[in-house]
Amino acid sequence: MSGVAFPTTDAADFLVLGAGAAGGVVAKELATAGFRVVVLEQGPYLRERDYSHDEIKYTIQPGLTNDPKLQPITYRKSEADSAQPMKAIEYGRQVGGGSVHFTANYWRFHESDFHERSLFGAVSGADLRDWPIAYADLEPYYTKAEHELGISGLAGANPFEAPRSMPYPLPPMPVKSSGVLFERAAKKLGLHPFPAPVAILSEPYQGRAACVNCGFCESFGCEMGAKSSTLVSVIPLAEKTGRCEIRPDCYVRKIETDDAGRATGAIYFDRNRREIFQPARTVFVCANGAETPKLLLMSKSKRFPEGLANSSGLVGKYLMWDNGGEAQGLFEHPLNEYKGIQVTRLIHDYYAADPKRGFYGGGGIDARFDFYPAGFALHGLPPDAPRWGSEFKRIFTTYFNRTMMLMAHTTSLAQAKNTVSLDPEVKDAWGLPAIRITFDCHPDDVATMKWMMTKEIEILEAAGALKTWSQPYDVVDNMPSRHLMGTCRMGKDPGTSVVNAYSRTHDVPNLFLVDGSNFVTSARQQPTATIQALAYRAADYAIGAAKRGDLS
């Protein structure tokens, strides 16, 4: 932390709300371009020394994520139901946001992901639309993200990958036993496995140490600084300029506007729950696919009675999330999957939708072991295993090192009825409305997941698994969802979208939103690379606009 602190009475050139995957990138871009930036982050400012290999703290308790005791979430399947408290969504809540505790999968979108409607036509019950941008518009920013943050992978290894202007800056991570078994079986079946692109350093990079294969990536902060979160990559660069203040423990409750309908800054609670107004010339909201629409809906005024930037009525609508479907296999010899990063191999053979399957959707499948010890004994055993007693013990002790998983990441179709809204009754610890989630999967999403699970079993059997199993899919059991997309969708038409092709709101000229909320479609999950490419692109545009005087 370089510790520059600006007086809260001075207007910042840019105020960034949320220091996560997108906010960190935006802050770095703006500060290095010469602007004065204040970043408000809900969560604390933690460093490598604050993390530990503690399964209870980070997977049972909300070590690095939203705490439902402080910020309750309510959930209902449809508008007809009454919403009940349930941790339906989960997001990173510290400087670095979700990029601190994510598994670090880093997939670019395919070219087709931006034009699904044109390529495949309408899907009944869903609002499938093209993005206002194409892959080529984002390609330079994907490349920039991969190189500034530090991504390991093998260019050209995925035959379905969209064209790229540069290879990954770092070679792939060492393959695990799950990757070897998956690769052998997939090749036998005529599929095309490739090394997983991940935001983890396979070699020392830009002053940061390489990964030591400790195995605690998913849900954990990296003690080595080898996971390429914004916390250890771009945020230090932003702070080094002396023009960027990261202000942690600041919980924003409203974006203020003036009589002309322009954003003037934000009101937040500091760590002592004092209300402070931070003025700014331009505001970027990078608070994630749930917190961003929530903040806009809370920022009502006479001029914006339905919430800020919501003339379309679409703020909070079209929530999409991390649909999947998984299967596990038991093998004869030890895999020791607790060592090393989670994912080392995957396939995109089933990525494209295929009308012959009888439903719309597709996905990627990765090989991993998604469990830490207690989680495996509690939730990872075959459905026919006893839940206590000597046989229970025998199974979890002998299976732990010999089990692997295949996990699909599949389409989540945009439906207007799936929403983030303000709960009319439940309040959080600050007295603000709780986030209310209304969500149910599209029938095609469920069909996609089930189909993927049959493919996973097929691959595990081809790999020589002694036993395979999977859990039946249910939307409630699958919670909490972590990839929150679609709730302030991007588009050309202000009547049917919230932000334009540069993540600038149609309604408020000096208000940008950039995070998963921009997504028009979910592609096949793994949104982080695209969130960060959008953030680089939006910042690039905003810098140009500010220099032209377009924002003032």
Next chain:
Amino acid sequence: MAAWPEVLSALQQAHTAAGSATPHFETLDEDFAGEIEAIATQIIPSTGGPGAREAGVIYFIDRALSTFAADNRETYRNGMAQLQQKRQELFPNSTTIGSLTGEQQMALIRMIEASNFFELLRTHTVLGFLGNPSYGGNRGETGWNQIGIENLTAYQPPFGYYDAQVDGEKK
């Protein structure tokens, strides 16, 4: 750069803290703890190697109920009261769960295995067996030893049998 000295010193402290903890209860009284431990011992028995008892699961539960699981105290009180009632119905001459035979304890568990209380106790027993020793359970890394974890802070490939095969082919 790599924060190795810091990481190692933090881990060292965690180990020392876990090792020096003397067995005593913070929340539970001895008798109540003994009854809970009898059930935990059936959830992860000592067959084929150390189980919940040897791992000190009861000390984990005791500490959990005064810290992150303090909200669950009532569930334990009510759950155990109902279990004692069922014990009296099923084994009228018995005085405690702990003094029942293993077979009798298992019969008792079968009567409550679908309850929320049992799921909570099962969860806590597993966390106390396989969670970080700093929480009072998993003494001497008993649970981790049972599932075959080396518990080092860094590993070098090959990690498992199958990636070692590929490594062998390359050489």
